Amino acid sequence: MSSTVDLHDEVASQLFAAYSSRDSITPPRESIDKLDLSGAYRIQRWQQQAFEDQGHKVIGHKIGLTSLAMQKQLGVDSPDFGFFTDHMLLDARQPIATSSFIAPKVEPELAFRLKTDLPADATLEQVRSAIDEVYLAVEIIDSRVANWDIRLVDTVADNASCGAVVLGSVIDVELTELDAVQATMILNGEAAGSGKGSDVMGDPLLPLQWLAHTLSQQGTEIKAGSIVLTGSFCGAIPFEPGDKLEVDYGKYGTLSLAFN
Template sequence: MSQIAQLHDEVASQLFDAYTSHKTVVPPRETIDKLDIAGAYRIQRWQQRAFEDQGHTVIGHKIGLTSLAMQQQLGVASPDFGFFTDRMRFDAGQPIPTASFIAPKVEPELAFTLNADLPADASLAQVQEAIDTVHLAVEIIDSRIANWDIRLVDTVADNASCGAIVLGDAIDVELGELAGVEATMTLNNEAAGSGKGSDVMGDPLIPLQWLAQTLGEQGTLIKAGSIVLTGSFCGAVAFAPGDKLDVDYGTHGSLSLTFS
């Protein structure tokens, strides 16, 4: 094994251990000189295999940094993606155990389930045809890297800062109208952020097309049955035990979360 491959494995192991130890690590860019995106995704895939070895089932992907608000908040300039497993999923109304995370924040999003594989060169029309259901969703982002001191390669290596997802019921919405969906987030009845589907790369379906292409470049397809969250409508907000989050999606319904 080359020295750089060994460093990748060591960083991946440290990040994976942090899920249970809650001991944060230094930014991977400081451990691995000139860490690039390809190397960061190799570190991420090591952790995915480790979860699978423990019996987890990968059920989908999250796409991050798709809104200008989140790119500015984290100081990066392009999207990224991560994975989540069956044990990272919560249903709406289920209390969220805050102690499961290190420095968690929440984001309002939309989630999509697929009824067909998506090829790497999928057109937007093919993306629409592959969508089975649309759901209101919240992503809990978390950082295994100390103090959220991240750049793009760091968050990619840290599974795109994914902590968990919360999936609401399927909603009835025309796919051509997703850019107009609005979300307003309140934490303990105080305004915490708002945005529209158009804030997510212009249309929440465009990140899904981007993911198909990006995974295709890595030799992987988005499989039928997958759940994909396509990015936050606004900046993320931190929460603590005892907090209550409400996300109002207007005519499309709402999601409420409590944190224990």
């Protein structure tokens, strides 16, 4: 009989293979009895190492489930985090292939590039001081778990359901006023979701503070140069080939995507 450690590796291997095969898997919680967050993050780290072994470079983190809308949508009650690589960073100027994903959805966010390392006990002011650039951003979330049948441990094991990241323009915004930034998703000309910075834990930088503390418990830290997405302003929406998305950030501009 396989040991628990072997089962973690087996599930990690299945999730990693799903990026290429587009074949979804059984929820990890059903494959591993009493799967906990520690085990789920171990599964995630296995996949990160597998990507790095293939030559991919981890360039940042995504923090998910930081808004009440997303927690309700996915039936969870706390944030999580994952990683993304240079191969997961897509160009907004190029059509995005829907076939690259299994069951993709899109959500509007802000992304932050750090100019200094972020200590585990960083204050909010230290977080602000560490920010180099602020980007308009969209995350494409995807589930390698069949039918989005996930609980917190399942999405964590599945790299926080990260599919891809699209960065828009760098914006000039006061970091003390991020809670007032608004975003509206317009899919094929119709409003499809909206929110503002205060919907992301009250301030889109608070998830960064949370991540610094959480990573420290795993013996790592957020390094200078990292790009971090801190969570969706509203619920995610699915898209199909031929769809066009515009995310309107008001005075800060727009981010437009086309899917084929």
